[in-house]
Amino acid sequence: MKHPFPDAHARNPVSLPDGQVLQNLVYLNQVIDHPNMTIGDFSYYNSFTPVEDWAGRIAPYLYAGAPEKLTIGKFCQFAQGTLFITSSANHPMRGVSTYPFAIFNPESLGAYADEIAETGDTVIGHDVWCGHDAKIMPGVTIGNGVIVGAGAVVTRDVPDYAVVAGNPARIVRMRFADDIIAALNRIAWWHWPVGKIAEHVPAVSSALEGGDISALRSAVENSTK
Template identity: 55%
Template sequence: MPAHFPLPETRHPLILPDGTPHEGTVFLKAVIDHPNWEVGDYSYASSFDPPEDWAARLAPWLHPGTPESLRIGRFCQIADGVRFVTASANHRYDGISTYPFAIFDGFGDRPSLPSWTPENFPDTVIGNDVWIGAGAMILPGARIGSGAIIGAGAVVKGEVPPYAVMGGNPARVIRRRFDEACIAGLLDIAWWDWPIEDILAAESEIAGGDIAALRRIAAARA
């Protein structure tokens, strides 16, 4: 393992060639202190206008005490302008008006708010090694499989298959990065769960396209 590789609790893990930290890139584990968030090691976010409060910037409607959570796996990459629109942003829309009277008058169990059920307040779940492009919007309850790529500006809802490339509004599957057998093998290998020393030792295989070589490394670790 290279001596300089940052720990997952490092706030600014990207060091520029002149030796200064890139303040617009953070490991999320170091900057998120929020009861409704779960963040895996080495997942990072970047911003051209870095905020004081990364949780509020990325998921502005996710407040402490609301029923839903945002769960992000390991080694995810979140570009500038990404927003997670979590379920507390939703209004009731099964009646005549969508106006949330109760939020200005004490909240509580009121008829102008959706009832606090798992169906109305689903968790948003991002797998491992997911790349979310600039300006993408992730809607309430989205579940993005590991290895997926979300294109810039995409609006994502529902289930995203592992290793899918998504784009558009609403986002659709543009292509799968590998065939079904390869995807199953990669999910079984789950390199993101390895110790960081093993991951870095296999960097060429993980970053390259030789799945058979990665399988051999995984088998040798077993």
């Protein structure tokens, strides 16, 4: 059965039963055009308040031409308050003072670029869910299928399909066994054509009873016949 599937190019993909469009739930790549950001299709952010500058809302320290980038995969889900604190938020730490004197002079604004670049890019995998007020710190990589608990402060890389919570965030549990995680990454349903995903929404959404991913494997096999 093929399920209704939102248009990847829709700004506001969710409507309530009464027809009201949720104006503050947006597909991020439809409202952000930023040279330092790459955002996959169907990744959304839900804000409780109106937003004029979505790039500034999710990553306020990332300016055009900054030495770092923010990359977000497909089908990610970001709750109210999710914040990506990228490397340009850092102050200089090699000198006696951490006061950022250089930022007050346009000619020396890039003086800390090399030091900032050492922290690296922020990379979010596919199908990642970040709960209310989650904060992702500079240079962190979050794997596919990760769940970040509400209020968590993620300071280090998170492996695929982990659940993390707390400040600093720690792994609470792994969602699946290692062999299932490896299989899910090979299947990579988020890269399927939209029509195929729509056809197999029950398989993508269903619980993996006893680690059974036969429905997803069948979808892959059928597409190659």
